[in-house]
Amino acid sequence: MIVSNLLKSTTSTAATRITITQLTARRLYHPKVIEHYTNPRNVGSLDKKSSNVGTGIVGAPACGDVIKLQIQVNDSTGIIEDVKFKTFGCGSAIASSSYMTELVHGMSLDDAYKIKNTEIAKELSLPPVKLHCSMLAEDAIKAAIKDYKTKRTNPTVLH
Amino acid sequence: MFGRSLVRLPRVVPSNVGLRPSVWSSKIRSGNLSRCYSAAAAEAVKLDEGISIETHTDIQAAAKEQANVRSNDSEAIKSGNTALNHAYQENTGFGTRPIYLDMQATTPTDPRVLDTMLKYYTGLYGNPHSNTHAYGWETNKSVEEAREHVAKVINANAKEIIFTSGATESNNMVLKGVPRFYKKTKKHIITTRTEHKCVLEAARSMINEGFEVTFLGVDSNGLIDVNELENAIRPDTCLVSVMAVNNEIGVIQPIKQIGEICKKHKVYFHTDCAQAYGKIPIDVNDMNIDLMSISSHKIYGPKGIGALYVRRRPRIRLEPLLSGGGQERGLRSGTLAPPLVTGFGEAARLMLQEFDNDQNYISRLSNKLISGLLSLDHATLNGSPNHHYPGCINVSFAYVEGESLLMALRDIALSSGSACTSASLEPSYVLHALGKDDALAHSSIRFGIGRFTTEEEVDYVIKAIQERVKFLRELSPLWEMVQEGIDLDSIEWSGH
Known part of the structure; x- marks a missing residue:
């Protein structure tokens, strides 16, 4: 619901956003980034030991970015029911992961796996030096999905 | 509120x-x-x-x-x-x-300084070097008075003060001018790894001219080892350049000891006092300083002017960077700007007049800020706490990324290091020289306190930092791992 509304409002403000982008060309952060950064969505942790929770941790402290993204999946439908993140990194990294959690909430695993970093970069108008933040967010969701799938397949094999 | x-x-x-x-x-x-x-x-x-x-x-x-x-x-x-x-x-x-706490980048102009300057932009517009008419004489008189004020702060003679465009020019004049003058017999320069970029870059450019440069390391407190300095001096060493107060961490080097060593070995001693002039007691004769770089805009004076102290007895020779009319003892040609010079002179006079007040006031606020910031877990003061100018405080907040912290502190004007490097997003080379790792260097912030900082501002900053570091740590997966007792070094990070 939230996602669809957000996408709708994005298209309706496309015209205004062009002028804003021009205005902010000399500033580091786009207002969307600041918005996500000041009000990050879905911050927190899920029980990583739970069998229907997948955890993805990507990045390294020495590079200045670490994203931890967790998804809770409905085992029968394959829909992401809950999603939480924590991020150590610049404002763009925090905003990228926050926006990613908004995107994947309520999505099926297959759809979530198809999300591209360009989608995030476009929404947040990330400058070229910050593109790696959106790539990291893409890696994080892929890692979380992989983790969930390994958790799921291992017990079935054992049975 | x-x-x-x-x-x-x-x-x-x-x-x-x-x-x-x-x-x-x-x-x-x-x-x-x-x-x-x-x-x-x-x-x-x-x-x-x-x-x-x-x-x-x-x-x-x-x-x-x-x-x-x-x-x-x-x-x-x-x-x-x-x-x-x-x-x-x-x-x-x-x-x-925003609240201004970036006093190492520059200071607000003292209103008394501006009052002094204004009349040289309106009525008193003469060229101080015109000695054929009253317009020149009146500005020349004011310029010489300003020179007296600048000299008095460091117990120098007014004739030993050369006005330049700022500390960067002064440093370049020394680092390039002295070795070039003595190049027939001397081939070696000594400086430190934590100097300001302009000293490091000027020294590096002298390598291209055939000189050898020794960059001394510092200990984890940011102080140089004077024995190491003494051992580094060679018969063909012409210049030792060590800054008095570091611009990023506020550490005060043992200037007097270095001066003694340089005098003993008959090597010229230059010190970059952009951050120290008027803020810590300096006496060029007592400390055996031969050359000193001074900046006006770090002492509540106008931007665009500075000075170089050049000892006259014994005389220090240097090759000027600029050729021209031979002003300023032939060392710095070009017409002086009387508004800037007189503003600088007034700022220097005020530094001397307000010295005790400034010291007590800044120390009190500094102690308050340091204890407030260090009350946070995993917050560490960078640089020696004992040899430290209280107006410059550099603190690392572990597990919080520096850029995101600065973004959270947009209502406070701060910097993560020197203004010159903050554009590059590189971790500070000064903190690297102290042996800090990348992650900690990434999460450090410099707070500058000055004459016009108020106690309310310091209180607000302490509260804001505590709240926002907490907010960002709640967001930080590293902080969560540390709370769970996981050793971050034991993790194999994927990298990117």
Whole structure:
């Protein structure tokens, strides 16, 4: 619901956003980034030991970015029911992961796996030096999905 | 309550573009210049839709954009109050300026300094080097008085002060001028790894001219080892350059000991005192300083001027960078700017006059700020706590990324290091020299306290830092792991 509304409002403000982008060309952060950064969505942790929770941790402290993204999946439908993140990194990294959690909430695993970093970069108008933040967010969701799938397949094999 | 409206910018004047030129020209014809100027001043901050005019801090434009985006983005999720709301509060009507705590980058001009300067922009416009008429004589007299004031702070003779465009020029003059003059017999320069970029770069350029440069390391407190310095001196060493107060961590080097060593070995001793002049007691004779770089805008004076102290007895020779009319003892040709020189002189006079007051006041606020910041877990003071200028405080907040912290502190003007390197997003080379790892160097912030910092501002900063570091740590997966007792070094990070 939230996602669809957000996408709708994005298209309706496309015209205004062009002028804003021009205005902010000399500033580091786009207002969307600041918005996500000041009000990050879905911050927190899920029980990583739970069998229907997948955890993805990507990045390294020495590079200045670490994203931890967790998804809770409905085992029968394959829909992401809950999603939480924590991020150590610049404002763009925090905003990228926050926006990613908004995107994947309520999505099926297959759809979530198809999300591209360009989608995030476009929404947040990330400058070229910050593109790696959106790539990291893409890696994080892929890692979380992989983790969930390994958790799921291992017990079935054992049975 | 939060965020102060320090400066109220002029209100936007409704414009009627079609009419304005004729109104202006009639004003000019009627000789009403002052009103014409005020209209122009109002014009400068006018924010029309679609026109980007950046004011000093550009808070107005930023706030306006945010307001626009939020009003359009009706579904923006209201997730309650966070500590960041103060940093991003919208003040669309008037400009709210951030609290200024970047005193190592530059200081606000003292109003008394500006008062001194103004008359040299209006009536007293003579060239101080014109010795054929009264216009030149009067400005020359003022320039020489200013020179006296600048010299007195460091117990020097006025004749030993050379006015330059700033400490960068002074440092370049010394690092290039002295070795070039003595190049027939001397081939070696000694400096440290924590110097300001202009000293390091000037020294590096001398390598290309065939000189050898020794860059001394520092210990984990940021201090050099004087024995190591003494051992590094060779028979062909011509210059030792060590800064007095470091611009990033505020550490005070043992200048007097270095001066003694240099005197013993008959090597010229230069010290970059841009951050130290007028702020710590310095006596060029007692400390055996041969050359000293001074900056005006770090002591509440005007920007664009500085000085170089060059000892006369025994005489220090250096090759000038500029060729020309031979002003300033032939070392720095070019007409002096009397408004800047007199402003600088007044600023120096005030540094001496206010020395005790400034010291006590800054120390008190500094102690308060340090204890407030270090009360946070995993917050560490960088640099020696004992050999330290209290007005420069550098603190690392572990497990919080520096850039995101600065972004959270937009209502406070701070820097993560020197102003020259903050554009590059590279971790500070000074903190690297102290042996700090990348992650900690990434999460350090410099706080500068000066004559015009108020106690309320310090209180606000302590509260803001505590709230926002906490907020960002709640967001940080590293902080969570540390709380769970996981050793971060034991993890194999994927890297990117």
